[in-house]
């Protein structure tokens with residue numbers, strides 16, 4: 001099918017996840033006539049939802065980081081400021097080979113700000129804390145050089161392997177589904193190595209980042225947007241400097257879509273883009289039923305798909321396709337189990353990779369985490385979500401359960417062990433398996449540099465931006481802040 005020339009003031013957005021929807025909103029607000037093309041039938045991408053045993057639940061992202069006010073500000077603009085809620089206090093636990101422990105307070109990716117904090121010492125043992133505290137004596141150059149690029153290399157060099165195995169691996173596995181030995185530290189903890197150079201030790205760099213997060217949370221609380229640290233006055237536990245939305249993160253997607261409709265944006269679900277070409281006056285994309293042209297193009301899909309779509313039009317990025325993210329399987333159980341009212345593992349539990357007998361890598365006790373969900377579920381009913389699948393280093397982990405029934409059986413077994421409450425199939429009112437294939441961008445060592453090169457080449461092509469978790473860094477806070485910046489630059493040119 002032929003296409004008409006690109007009309008000035010028009011824009012195409014490929015991908016209807018958070019980065020695509022937000023791009024469309026920013027472009028429409030800047031006066032552009034926008035069309036969004038989304039391959040799937042639902043909007044929001046990884047911010048999805050599903051119904052299990054009559055409860056509408058988040059099927060992907062269920063919270064956002066409060067280290068910056070990026071998401072809270074967007075929510076406020078969309079009229080959702082009053083819906084922002086902190087998780088219930090108590091924080092998460094970690095399952096170690098020698099048993100469960102409360103996850104210590106303070107930390108970035110589980111890296112402690114104070115190795116002698118009593119909770120940290122309980123988790124590491126005295127020798128582990130002693131080794132970790134050597135960090136303060138080592139020259140700042142250790143771990144800050146170009147040779148150290150993975151999270152594991154940095155942590156091992158500064159604080160030793162106990163911190164790596166008992167704190168960082170479980171947290172990183174839970175958040176990124178990846179081995180810290182493979183993850184680019186500059187991608188998953190931006191600014192941490194710069195902080196090390198500036199403050200002289202990794203612990204001090206972590207503390208500085210946590211203080212900034214605390215300040216952002218306090219500012220949000222002042223604006224009527226509660227965050228856990230601001231409410232309790234205590235530093236947050238690792239992985240708990242987050243907030244959610246009453247009703248689930250899906251209400252953010254619903255609000256964005258409603259705003260796009262109000263702004264007159266054309267929304268085309270079920271429209272997978274198969275090719276992109278540069279034209280004299282802009283860009284043309286091919287989808288199954290038609291081609292579409294516009295002056296501006298935003299590509300808001302995962303990294304491998306973005307490079308595949310763009311490499312003909314932007315030859316400088318050919319061969320730079322990033323690795324696909326790990327496949328994550330989430331098993332949700334709705335349980336009739338009043339024993340769980342006591343929240344035996346707080347908001348959930350992360351599993352250290354060497355833990356025998358457990359196949360899940362993390363369990364979220366969703367009704368133990370969010371008051372609104374506990375109220376919706378009703379007395380004695382509980383929602384737990386277990387995640388499976390992890391990319392590991394040289395010694396690839398056994399694949400783990402794959403089929404739905406296998407995953408269900410594992411989830412019931414793992415939930416019993418991790419929550420220390422006997423759970424059987426009879427307690428299960430409903431369950432579901434959701435598969436996220438390659439959805440968590442795999443920030444392999446060297447990824448930051450590659451993503452920067454790709455961006456530079458795309459910017460040089462003119463009228464083009466690439467956005468999304470694979471370039472911004474995983475997580476809604478990073479994606480929202482980065483998308484706004486990129487669209488700001490695109491519309492300013």
Ligand SMILES: Cc1cc2nc3c(=O)[nH]c(=O)nc-3n(C[C@H](O)[C@H](O)[C@H](O)COP(=O)(O)OP(=O)(O)OC[C@H]3O[C@@H](n4cnc5c(N)ncnc54)[C@H](O)[C@@H]3O)c2cc1C
Pocket residue numbers: 014015016017018019020037038039040043044045046047059060061062063064065271272273274300301302305328330436439440467468469470473474475476477479
């Ligand atoms: C299971 C899971 C749990 C998570 N939990 C959290 C959390 O609690 N907190 C947090 O902050 N972050 C979380 N994240 C990360 C967060 O959800 C993502 O960083 C963010 O949603 C990514 O948004 P995006 O727009 O970059 O990509 P996506 O959400 O992946 O959107 C990309 C969209 O592009 C579409 N697409 C792909 N190819 C094409 C094509 N050729 N044509 C048209 N459309 C196409 C896809 O269908 C998809 O809808 C989680 C992620 C996952 C997978």
